[in-house]
Amino acid sequence: MSTEMTFRMRFLTIVRSVADDTRNFAHRATGHREAIESAWRTLELVHAQIRHAETKAITTLAAAGVLGQVLFSVVRAGREPHHVVLATSAAICTFLVITAALFAICVLWPRLSPPAASIGPLHDGQTTGAVSLGRDGYTEALVALSRDPERIVDNLAAQVWENARVARRKYRYANLAVGNLLAAVFTLGATVALAAHPGLEP
Numbered sequence: 511m512s513t514e515m516t517f518r519m520r521f522l523t524i525v526r527s528v529a530d531d532t533r534n535f536a537h538r539a540t541g542h543r544e545a546i547e548s549a550w551r552t553l554e555l556v557h558a559q560i561r562h563a564e565t566k567a568i569t570t571l572a573a574a575g576v577l578g579q580v581l582f583s584v585v586r587a588g589r590e591p592h593h594v595v596l597a598t599s600a601a602i603c604t605f606l607v608i609t610a611a612l613f614a615i616c617v618l619w620p621r622l623s624p625p626a627a628s629i630g631p632l633h634d635g636q637t638t639g640a641v642s643l644g645r646d647g648y649t650e651a652l653v654a655l656s657r658d659p660e661r662i663v664d665n666l667a668a669q670v671w672e673n674a675r676v677a678r679r680k681y682r683y684a685n686l687a688v689g690n691l692l693a694a695v696f697t698l699g700a701t702v703a704l705a706a707h708p709g710l711e712p
Contacts, residue, residue: 546659549666556673563680567617570687574611577694581607584698584705599701606694613687617680 585600 543659545663546666549663549670553666553670553673556670556677559677560673560680563617563677563684566684567614567680567687570684570691571611571614571618573691574607574614574687574694577603577691577698578607578611581698581701584702587705593704596701596704599697599704603694603697603701606690606697610687610690610694613683613690616683617687621676 581600581603
């Protein structure tokens with residue numbers, strides 16, 4: 511076998527090896543990109559659930575304020591001295607309105623310090639906790655993370671988990687707020703009926 515033929519065979523082998531490596535790299539890059547995009551989509555869905563819970567809380571808080579004003583007007587326009595049943599109904603309604611408002615506030619109350627195990631450059635809470643790292647430290651951590659697709663997916667998965675816990679907590683308080691608000695509506699209706707009853711005596 512001539513030297514030229516040997517050189518050609520070696521050259522073709524190198525070309526095939528480079529082509530295979532390029533295809534494998536492209537395949538891995540595509541897989542990493544798809545994994546990152548999937549993790550981001552999941553995180554966006556969790557964020558949407560958090561926004562939905564906060565919207566419920568804001569609506570409940572506004573409704574609680576309206577109910578409080580209506581209750582105040584009813585009590586203020588009532589007879590003196592108040593009947594014990596009317597006073598009790600008004601007190602229960604007041605308690606339910608205040609409780610609904612407090613639960614709604616718990617939904618909206620921000621959490622500025624994330625759990626230590628979840629701290630990372632992509633974590634929401636790290637935007638406030640990053641002050642301890644300093645500008646250069648946080649920049650280095652974020653740049654290092656951006657160069658490692660697997661670590662990006664791991665960080666996004668951790669953030670999905672933490673945000674899912676936040677969403678669950680917010681929904682729990684939001685449901686309690688809505689439940690107390692509905693009970694306050696029925697109690698307010700009873701209070702209005704008692705205040706307007708012509709035969710109610712103290």
